[in-house]
Amino acid sequence: MALLEVKNLNLELNGKKILNNLNFEIWKGYVHAIMGTNGAGKSTLANTIMGLSGYENISGDILFKGKSLKTKTISERARDGITLGWQEPARYEGLKIEDFLNASAKRKNTEELKKALSTVGIKPEDHLNRAVDKTLSGGERKKIELASILLMEPEIAFLDEPDSGIDIESISRIFEVVKILKEKGTTVVFITHSLAVLSRADHAFLMCKGQIVDKGDRQKIKNYFKEECIECEIKDPEVKKEEKRTDER
């Protein structure tokens, strides 16, 4: 049985159809990538699976371990074992990294928290008492968010653009953490438009205009993406502009 199953999923936002009759299954134990150009609907899909507010008005269904998530709150989905890493993690005021991590942690002890921070490349002794606020860089917040996901020990983690805002030296570290997550039994789903991220996945889905148009091993999806999507994107000036901005980072 699939770990997560999306059935005839439709979502409109402000009168615009964003998810268009999606059907796919996510198998347990792999690192998946949901690949697509900007605006394909990837983040919307992840937010919808997590049950974020504004994304509730769906038709179709999402099943986790065979059970519908439709009426479940975010907290309930998280307790079932589903989590999401935001493309741009939230900033808090005054909330200590220690308290933030502790809130997520399955095993609540300082040693575990420290270990998780070290794993993502953040020095625990300098950071445990700092706040998850604007004095941290976007990349640091992203790593701290990843540490919180490690500590949560979820069954499935959607990571929205896991490489965005991360400096080149740290990117390999992020993928190390993903490997650890996988070893600990978490099914990881990258939400990404980056070929570099795709290359770290075992399996991929290609998303375009709110639909899954292809799936398979990463090489197949990579070729498709390179040949079809990038070409297609060039024709759309809005997408091109967006893509360029992301590449500049």
Next chain:
Amino acid sequence: MKDNEIKKSLFKYVKDMHAMENDPRSAKLTIHGNKVISGNSVKGLTVESDEKEQGVDIKLELADNTKIEKPVLLCFGVIPENGIQKINLDVVIGKNSEISLKAHCVFPNAVDVQHIMNAEITLRDNAKYKYFERHIHSPEGGINVIPKAAINIGKNAVFSTEFELIEGRVGNMDIEYITYVDDYGTADMSARVAGSENDKLKISETSFLKGKYSKAALTTKIAVRDKAKADVYNKIVAEGDYSRGHVDCKEIIKDIAEANAVPIVGVKNSTAHVTHEASIGSVDKKQLETLMARGLSEENASDLIIRGMLSQT
């Protein structure tokens, strides 16, 4: 109740006081209701108290050129459910002197308690005065807290005060602080308060920047829930050459609570500059949903976010 029992009940909430109780190196004063329970002073610091029928007069005077090493510990409280405490505080900090005070106001059982404080504080030139006040209230909310203070800040003197009420119900609170700042002087006032049920809190902080290069920062952080109501009136009037001020007010509301912020900034000198910032709203959605996506309930997530916000000075 015997004095000793009272002390024990009060100090349960004041760790420092408990630890330093018999340490002569730290100055202390404990007042229960309108009665002075205990106290000691240190060299250079004169503490006089006069118990009157309607309240206690306290005079605190620090000689010139004196630096008090350890924070002066003050404990004001009412242990029974009912009572009145009225304190008239007169503080003078001498030239080039430095002092830090930590006050705990403890009303853990209050059902009908009044705590009224009238303070007049004078900082002579170059003085440094740091004041921290933490309130510990009962969960019943039957308390009136009415502190008023007028503060004169001398040349190049630094006044900083921090007010914290995040434990127990606020009850009814009406704070009014006014500072007058002379040349190169600084006034730094901050308050952090959490209200619930039918708490009513009013904070009014004012700085008159009289002298040249005088500065003021007024920071208020409030969280209100249920039917609580918060009104924050922060005001800076800049008159001195090159004086600078900033008003910052952040309020988080939940349920059917109400928060109002009325920043008033006035500038009467073209070289002066005053800014203000106010934000009122519910808990940020992304912050909340992130914590919920890690398994916290909405309630626990929002509590954690609010506690974080209020913990920051």
